[in-house]
Amino acid sequence: MRPVSASDGRDFVRSVSDKDVMAPLSRGAVRPRRIFIVGVRDPSAKEDAMRAAVITRLNSAWEFQDLADPEPGPGQVVVRIHACGMCYSDVLVHRGHWPVRLPIVPGHEPVGEVVALGPGTTTLRVGDRVGVSWMQRGEGRCAACQSWHPVACPHTTTWMDLGGGYADLMVAWETGCTLLPDGLDYTDAAVAFCAGFTSMSGLRNAEPRPGERVCVLGVGGLGHMAVQLAAAIGLETVVLTTSPDKAEYARELGAAEGVVVGDDPGKALADAGGADIILATTTSADLVARVLSGLRYGGRLVTMGVTGPLRIDDMTTLLFKQCSIKGSTHNNRSDLVEVLTLMAAGKVRPRVETYPFSEINEVLKRVEAGQVRYRAVLTPN
Numbered sequence: 001m002r003p004v005s006a007s008d009g010r011d012f013v014r015s016v017s018d019k020d021v022m023a024p025l026s027r028g029a030v031r032p033r034r035i036f037i038v039g040v041r042d043p044s045a046k047e048d049a050m051r052a053a054v055i056t057r058l059n060s061a062w063e064f065q066d067l068a069d070p071e072p073g074p075g076q077v078v079v080r081i082h083a084c085g086m087c088y089s090d091v092l093v094h095r096g097h098w099p100v101r102l103p104i105v106p107g108h109e110p111v112g113e114v115v116a117l118g119p120g121t122t123t124l125r126v127g128d129r130v131g132v133s134w135m136q137r138g139e140g141r142c143a144a145c146q147s148w149h150p151v152a153c154p155h156t157t158t159w160m161d162l163g164g165g166y167a168d169l170m171v172a173w174e175t176g177c178t179l180l181p182d183g184l185d186y187t188d189a190a191v192a193f194c195a196g197f198t199s200m201s202g203l204r205n206a207e208p209r210p211g212e213r214v215c216v217l218g219v220g221g222l223g224h225m226a227v228q229l230a231a232a233i234g235l236e237t238v239v240l241t242t243s244p245d246k247a248e249y250a251r252e253l254g255a256a257e258g259v260v261v262g263d264d265p266g267k268a269l270a271d272a273g274g275a276d277i278i279l280a281t282t283t284s285a286d287l288v289a290r291v292l293s294g295l296r297y298g299g300r301l302v303t304m305g306v307t308g309p310l311r312i313d314d315m316t317t318l319l320f321k322q323c324s325i326k327g328s329t330h331n332n333r334s335d336l337v338e339v340l341t342l343m344a345a346g347k348v349r350p351r352v353e354t355y356p357f358s359e360i361n362e363v364l365k366r367v368e369a370g371q372v373r374y375r376a377v378l379t380p381n
């Protein structure tokens, strides 16, 4: 078998027709002439088959398919997946809000063991325990890449180019893998690679100073990590949530206080003492806009969950209290390493529901309905 490379994957996908994609794929059924899965070779050559969950069409159940084992191209590795967390972005992918080319294996919180190295890999070894970041590699020559911020590269390579972690095996760029600390459980480690990474980058982007007070708005996969991370680095933290049960649980996560948000989240926060930093992990633009008035002088609101329009009417807070709003997602690799280190030290512990891969469609429904407490992690059957 010839090696798979990122460009191979893209070429495969470009050549797929709707007829190929929509053909029945179950075992024993009529198989399409060729199946093109991002990052995975033609499964008709399946001397080594692996199981994967595949999105074949939007808004439909993900299909389980037997696919040929991926082989690493230059600079790439193959990871045997031990766990892969699910986040709301998976729902957004499922609903068509991300520009994925179908069919594709989703899953962007994957961790596992390196089982094969492509030519030219220099740092990883077979047997290494790693996780794979959403953004794995920049094209290298743009201003963002040259300043070591491949996250801002317009041609960054992600799981959407190579395929993700809801599979027995996945291929990844060596540069997209981060070593897991010894002793850190795979199930917990998975959560670091999106929820933890996003939360820590949000916190670091707010440039917290000793003695400052942090408000975490929204307690889901991201928020429950954000609370713990802020507390772990010594900042007083208050939780703002629409769920009474989550407000109740805030102290267990390390918050000084949990506040249930009514009609005026900004007033609720101000009444609770205000905050220097708001880490807004909610997807609700309305909540984010209305919490702004709870900031103290010089405060910073960092939004991580809103993907649609955000309208700010409260210019008084921005102008007279000299406050600012910043967007944030996975940023510096050091943010991810910091999360892993805090987790390995026992200072941050994800609260997870674990499921076998076979229940992936039920888990997707739970995530979409906001029923997960607080992160769902899938493990191979």
Ligand SMILES: [Zn+2]
Pocket: 138, 139, 140, 141, 142, 143, 144, 145, 146, 150, 152, 153, 154, 155, 156
């Ligand atoms: Zn670049």
Ligand SMILES: [Zn+2]
Pocket: 087, 088, 089, 090, 108, 194, 195
């Ligand atoms: Zn995510």
